[in-house]
Amino acid sequence: MVDAYEDPGTPDRRGGWAYLAWLVRRQPRRAVAGAVLASTWMVLMAVSPYLLSKAVDEGLEPGDTTALAGWTTVLFVVGSANAWVSIMRHRTMTRLRMDAYFRTIKVVMGHAVRLGDALPRRVGAGEVVTIGVGDVQTIANALTVIGPGVGSLVVYVVVAGLLLSVSPLLTVVVLLGMPVVAVLVGPLMARLRGAEGEYRERQGVLTSRIGDLAGGLRVLNGLGGKGLFADAFGRDSQRLREQGYRVGAVTSWMQALGVGLPTLFLAVVTWLAARLAAQGEMTVGQLVSVYGYVAVLVGPVAFLVDMGYQLSRGVVAADRVVRLLRVEPDPDTGTAEAPAEPSVLHDPASGVRVTPGRLTALVGARPAEVTAVVDRLGRYGPTDATWGGVRLDAVPLSQVRARILVADNEADLFAGSLREVVGGRREQPSAEVRRAVRAAAADDIVQGLAEGLDAPVSAQGRSLSGGQRQRVRLVRALLADPEVLLAVEPTSALDAHTEAAVAERLRAARAGRTTVVTTASPLVLDHADTVLYLLDGKVTASGRHRELLEREPGYRALVARDAEEVVG
Numbered sequence: 313m314v315d316a317y318e319d320p321g322t323p324d325r326r327g328g329w330a331y332l333a334w335l336v337r338r339q340p341r342r343a344v345a346g347a348v349l350a351s352t353w354m355v356l357m358a359v360s361p362y363l364l365s366k367a368v369d370e371g372l373e374p375g376d377t378t379a380l381a382g383w384t385t386v387l388f389v390v391g392s393a394n395a396w397v398s399i400m401r402h403r404t405m406t407r408l409r410m411d412a413y414f415r416t417i418k419v420v421m422g423h424a425v426r427l428g429d430a431l432p433r434r435v436g437a438g439e440v441v442t443i444g445v446g447d448v449q450t451i452a453n454a455l456t457v458i459g460p461g462v463g464s465l466v467v468y469v470v471v472a473g474l475l476l477s478v479s480p481l482l483t484v485v486v487l488l489g490m491p492v493v494a495v496l497v498g499p500l501m502a503r504l505r506g507a508e509g510e511y512r513e514r515q516g517v518l519t520s521r522i523g524d525l526a527g528g529l530r531v532l533n534g535l536g537g538k539g540l541f542a543d544a545f546g547r548d549s550q551r552l553r554e555q556g557y558r559v560g561a562v563t564s565w566m567q568a569l570g571v572g573l574p575t576l577f578l579a580v581v582t583w584l585a586a587r588l589a590a591q592g593e594m595t596v597g598q599l600v601s602v603y604g605y606v607a608v609l610v611g612p613v614a615f616l617v618d619m620g621y622q623l624s625r626g627v628v629a630a631d632r633v634v635r636l637l638r639v640e641p642d643p644d645t646g647t648a649e650a651p652a653e654p655s656v657l658h659d660p661a662s663g664v665r666v667t668p669g670r671l672t673a674l675v676g677a678r679p680a681e682v683t684a685v686v687d688r689l690g691r692y693g694p695t696d697a698t699w700g701g702v703r704l705d706a707v708p709l710s711q712v713r714a715r716i717l718v719a720d721n722e723a724d725l726f727a728g729s730l731r732e733v734v735g736g737r738r739e740q741p742s743a744e745v746r747r748a749v750r751a752a753a754a755d756d757i758v759q760g761l762a763e764g765l766d767a768p769v770s771a772q773g774r775s776l777s778g779g780q781r782q783r784v785r786l787v788r789a790l791l792a793d794p795e796v797l798l799a800v801e802p803t804s805a806l807d808a809h810t811e812a813a814v815a816e817r818l819r820a821a822r823a824g825r826t827t828v829v830t831t832a833s834p835l836v837l838d839h840a841d842t843v844l845y846l847l848d849g850k851v852t853a854s855g856r857h858r859e860l861l862e863r864e865p866g867y868r869a870l871v872a873r874d875a876e877e878v879v880g
Contacts, residue, residue: 320338320415320418320419320422321334321338321415321419323419323633323634323637325634325637325638326634327630327631327634328626328627328628328629328630328631328634329627329630330634331451331630331633331634332451332454332455332626332627332630335411335412335415335416335451335455336455336458338411338415339408339411339412342404342407342408342411343408343458345404346401346404346405346408346458346459347458347459347462347463349397349400349401349404349459350401350405350459350460350461350462350463351462351463351466351467352394352397352401352463353394353397353398353401353463354460354463354464354466354467354608354611354612355463355466355467355470356390356393356394356397357394357467357608357611358467358470358471358474358605358608358609359390360387360390360391360394360604360608361600361601361602361603361604361605361607361608362474362601362604362605363383363386363387363390364383364387364597364600364601364604365595365597365598365600365601365604366383366597367379367380367383367384367387367597368596368597368600369595369596369597369598370383370597371383371384373595373596373597401459401460404459405456405458405459405460408455408458408459409452409453409455409456410452412451412452412455413448413449413451413452416447416448416451416452416633417444417448419633419637420440420443420444420448420633420636420637423636423637423639424440426641427639427641428641428642429642429692429693430639430641430642431639433693434639435636435639440636442632443629443632443633443636446629447629447630447632447633448629448633450622450625450626450628450629451626451629451630451633453622453625453626454622454623454625454626454627454629454630455626456619456622457619457622457623460612460615460619461615461616461619463612464611464612464613464615464616464619465612465616467608467609467612468486468609468612468613471486471605471608471609472486472487474601474605475602475605478594478598478601478602479584479585479588479593479594479602481584481588482581482584482585482588482602485580485581485584486581486606486609492573503562510555511552511555511556511558511559514548514551514552514555563621566617566618566620566621567618567621569617573613573614573617575610577606577609577610577613578606578607578609578610581602581606582602582603582606585598585599585602585603585606586599642693644708644709646705646706646707646708646709646711647706647708648702648703648706648707649702649707649711650699650700650702650707650708650711650712650715651699651700651701651702653668653700654668654669654795654796654825654826655668655699655700655701656668656698656699656700656701657689657697657698657699657704657716657796657826657828658697658698658699659685659688659689659695659696659697660696660697660698661685661688661696661697661849662681662685662688662846662849662850662851663850663851664685664689664844664846664851666689666796666826666828667826667841667842668796668826669824669825669826670826670827670841670842671818671819671822671827671829671839671840671841671842672826672827672828672829672840672841672842672843672844673828673829673830673831673836673837673840673842673843673844673857674686674828674829674830674831674844674846675830675831675832675837675843675844675845675846675867675870675871676830676845676846676847676849677847677866677870678849679801679830681846681848681849682830682846683800683830684849685830685846685849686718686798686800686828686830687718688704689704689716689798689828690712690716690717690718690798691704691705691709691712691716692718699712699716715794715795715796716794716795716796716798717789717792717794717796717797717798718798718800719785719786719788719789719797719798719799719800719802720785720800721782721785721799721800721801721802721804721805723785724772725769725771725772725773725781725784725785726771727768727769727770727771728768728769729763729765729766729767729768729769730757730758730761730764730765730766730767730768730769730784731745731765731766733769733773733784733788734748734749734784734787734788734791735788735791736788736791736792740791742765744791745765745787745791747821748787748790748791748821749787750817751786751787751790751814751817751818751820751821752783752784752786752787752790752814752817752818753783753806753810753813753814753817754780754783754784754786754787757776757780757783757784769784778805779805779806779807779810781805782802782803782804782805782806783806783810783814785802786799786802786814786818789802790818790821790822793825794825795825795826796825796826796827796828797822797825797826797827797828798828799827799828799829799830800830801830801831802814802818802829802831802836803815803831803833803835803836804831804833808835811833811835811836812835814836815833815835815836815838815839816839818836818839819839832870832871833871834857834871837857837871838857838858840856840857841856842854842855842856843855843856843857843860845860845864845866845867845870847866852864852866853867
């Protein structure tokens, strides 16, 4: 099975079928072992009716107890051996499915990491969630065809050969059974694939809406838009349900055929065999063996029908994975060297100029416009920004990420101890961690946890309050100690007292380093070396906070909610 730290390999992205074949090629020995064990298991089940017929014809009917005991012993030995083969088959196929499951997860996660910030812009969150929750399991289940699927075909041929020694007519009927199944089930498989694909698409859209709803519920309540969103979600849910009914209709027919066709098959062959026995053309033992052969075939035939269903769903799921894997990261063609020393960051689109070694604050009536400036300065998306006169997109992305950090107030928090969450990629000295905790006014968080820095934190910091999560993110950003820190609304969820402490300590902690914060809080703005006031995405005024309060009416109105508190 794929190791947690092992390279999963380069997947075949030509399509769903090609991806499934790649998963099989990644574990050839296990796939061959599964096919051999499953074939042996089913063939030995088919041999049992033959041994039973010998026991009847050579032992029971003539009254030869020695022959009866001999054939009974052979039957027992074969059954016992087959039980062991069945156990090994199941173990092997479970490992094969689990390998495919975890390998697909590793491939998807690795590609998501390579896409980086391009992922949310190019792929919907619902698409990724649907792949992780359902598609990987569907793909793994489809690989069951490697074992019992191959075994079903082998035992079908073996039984036909055994029947040939009993009756050519029965052999022809058995051999014609599989084409009949294919003719009846084939069109349903194609229809299922189309219906399943559309269902998965709508499921991804609905999952994205659920994520949007969970993330923006407070905003929707404030704007009075919760009802409109709920109505839209309800309509999408109805459409998904209707599509689910269509998938269910096709699935029910396939499952009904999977049960009904083998039963009908069994009835026809048994009726023909009974007529032949009544006419004296076969012995009682042969009649028993024919019934046993056909009873054995019921399982493989039903399984092949089910495999058609599983493969159809597996190809649809694999197609979705392949579509994600075909999404390429934003091109990184930069070859220019980054400035050797701290240098000016300039965004021509807005006129923002960030002087190195200073604390600069960006203020705007529309937070999205201010955030867009930060994205351009941090090279998250298309940008004309320059760094020391060099275009930022001309510098290799690795150099930009190593020296410029964008600290989003909604950045992900991964599960682990608090020390691990704030430490980032490397283990941080305790003294550095304590300094960063104090600078972010997060002492109370550490003191409030029974195990302090070693206390567990759940994914996305769900065990913390909104203000605590924000300060934990700030601790992580300060510990990274980047040359340039671009912090988006780092204090928006804090109370006034805590915000004032963070504003004062942040300036001291980043002394001599380039820091940019986006905020409309007077408590933070009062500590900035330079405040840039943006209107319609352009810098219209700059200076110290108190200067702008006196000479810029628009700025004064924007920060008026706490201005008197700061000035006083």
